[in-house]
Amino acid sequence: MVQHIYQLVRKEVQxxxxxxxALGTIFIYVLGTTFLVYLIFQGNITIPTWIxxxxxxxxFTTVNAASKSFIKDANEQFxxxxxxxxxxxxxxxxxxxxxxxxxxxxxxxxxxxxxxFNENIxxxxxxxxxxxxxxxxxxxxxxxxxxxTARTQNFALLAILGFPIxxxxxxxxxxxxxxxxxxxxxxxxxxxxxxxxxxxxITLLLAVVLFPFIWxx
Amino acid sequence: xxxxxxxxxxxxxxxxxxxxxFLGPIPGLNILEQSIRNLYFHVPMWFSMMFLMLMSxxxxxxxxxRQKVEDDVKAHSYAIxxxxxxxxxxxxGSIWARVTWGAWWVFQEVKxxxxxxxxxxxxxxxxxxxxxxxEEKRARYGAVYSIFAFVMYMVLINVIPRIxxxxxxxxxxxxxxFNSYDLDSDLRMVFYxxxxxxxxxxxxxxxxxxxxxxxxxxxxxxxxx
Numbered sequence: 514m515v516q517h518i519y520q521l522v523r524k525e526v527q528x529x530x531x532x533x534x535a536l537g538t539i540f541i542y543v544l545g546t547t548f549l550v551y552l553i554f555q556g557n558i559t560i561p562t563w564i565x566x567x568x569x570x571x572x573f574t575t576v577n578a579a580s581k582s583f584i585k586d587a588n589e590q591f592x593x594x595x596x597x598x599x600x601x602x603x604x605x606x607x608x609x610x611x612x613x614x615x616x617x618x619x620x621x622x623x624x625x626x627x628x629x630f631n632e633n634i635x636x637x638x639x640x641x642x643x644x645x646x647x648x649x650x651x652x653x654x655x656x657x658x659x660x661x662t663a664r665t666q667n668f669a670l671l672a673i674l675g676f677p678i679x680x681x682x683x684x685x686x687x688x689x690x691x692x693x694x695x696x697x698x699x700x701x702x703x704x705x706x707x708x709x710x711x712x713x714x715i716t717l718l719l720a721v722v723l724f725p726f727i728w729x730x
Numbered sequence: 731x732x733x734x735x736x737x738x739x740x741x742x743x744x745x746x747x748x749x750x751x752f753l754g755p756i757p758g759l760n761i762l763e764q765s766i767r768n769l770y771f772h773v774p775m776w777f778s779m780m781f782l783m784l785m786s787x788x789x790x791x792x793x794x795x796r797q798k799v800e801d802d803v804k805a806h807s808y809a810i811x812x813x814x815x816x817x818x819x820x821x822x823g824s825i826w827a828r829v830t831w832g833a834w835w836v837f838q839e840v841k842x843x844x845x846x847x848x849x850x851x852x853x854x855x856x857x858x859x860x861x862x863x864x865e866e867k868r869a870r871y872g873a874v875y876s877i878f879a880f881v882m883y884m885v886l887i888n889v890i891p892r893i894x895x896x897x898x899x900x901x902x903x904x905x906x907x908f909n910s911y912d913l914d915s916d917l918r919m920v921f922y923x924x925x926x927x928x929x930x931x932x933x934x935x936x937x938x939x940x941x942x943x944x945x946x947x948x949x950x951x952x953x954x955x
Contacts, residue, residue: 657874657878658875661858661871661874661875664862664867665858665861665862666861667857667861670854670857670858670861673854673857674854674858674875676850677847677848677850677851677854677879678851678878678879678882680844680847680882680886681882681885681886681889681890684890685890685893704893705893708889708893712885715881715885716882719877719878719881723874723877723878726794726870726873726874727870727871727874729870
């Protein structure tokens with residue numbers, strides 16, 4: 514099973530690498546959006562605004578990146594993939610790949626925002642940990658939802674389905690980002706990190722349990 | 731009589747709620763004053779909504795398990811009526827918030843925002859169902875989404891407010907709960923029957939909706955033949 518998942522993740526990376534336009538699109542999207550936000554805010558923002566903008570850009574980028582996860586697999590390669598791997602292997606490989614992609618994209622956003630705004634979070638290690646945990650949660654949720662929306666022609670559907678459901682995770686992440694800049698009590702940090710990790714586990718379990726029902730004809 | 735006793739009970743309890751709710755004794759607290767009577771209407775809306783959404787999720791799980799159309803019709807109907815009760819809950823809550831907290835919408839209120847998010851979730855559920863022509867696919871994908879959504883919704887309204895600790899509702903964020911005001915238990919005498927009455931009414935409404943849908947399905951099938 515681990516071997517299969519590794520092969521599938523490798524397949525994703527290779528396919529993505531071969532079609533550099535798709536990857537380029539999403540990176541330019543990130544750069545463009547961040548630059549736009551920089552100009553709109555005239556380069557001057559406080560840390561809470563910085564955090565809010567960071568996660569808004571990250572969320573929209575995630576929706577964009579995740580929306581194409583299953584377009585090919587659910588339509589052209591569906592029967593081939595289904596005969597090659599079990600649904601659990603497929604969803605896990607997709608989640609791993611998307612989590613990696615989202616983490617990289619979030620790091621790019623982070624870099625660009627630090628470059629433009631000259632503002633930074635006080636505790637960078639803690640913020641990076643938040644980014645990684647947040648990206649995993651984003652990936653769990655949006656990978657499953659993109660499997661649901663892949664067979665519809667409604668492109669706004671992923672955002673509609675995802676935004677209200679991501680809310681608990683997003684609220685915790687934003688609070689945690691604030692804490693990594695300034696925390697009065699250390700116990701708050703552990704509480705929030707623990708809650709985010711717990712949500713990651715819950716969403717992962719839900720995705721793995723529910724995906725086999727989607728991965729049918 | 732055996733079958734519809736609970737419908738009669740619902741009518742009796744709601745009649746009792748209406749009469750005692752508007753005429754019964756109240757503690758007469760500052761700020762709250764007469765608006766405390768909203769307790770019998772606003773809070774049961776949420777109890778009903780939560781109960782109906784739970785039923786909707788149970789039928790969704792059952793649908794994925796047995797793949798029977800009736801389960802999907804029930805899951806969908808419970809969600810629709812739950813949505814209506816959610817809207818009523820928001821409206822009654824908003825009026826109450828204007829009187830006691832001074833604004834129609836209050837940001838520091840996690841439960842209010844959670845409620846709005848829940849309505850968005852179920853609105854998205856209806857749109858998702860509308861995006862599929864095929865009945866079986868619509869049911870399956872809808873069931874998957876509603877299970878996922880219900881779990882996250884429970885996290886949002888039950889776990890997040892406790893962690894972030896920012897709610898103006900009684901019993902949250904250091905506010906005293908209603909039970910501490912309610913020493914003479916006058917409120918309780920009306921509140922508990924009200925909750926049961928409203929929940930029963932909401933279930934009754936759902937069963938009617940299910941029956942209407944079944945009639946339409948049958949008619950559709952006869953038309954095809």
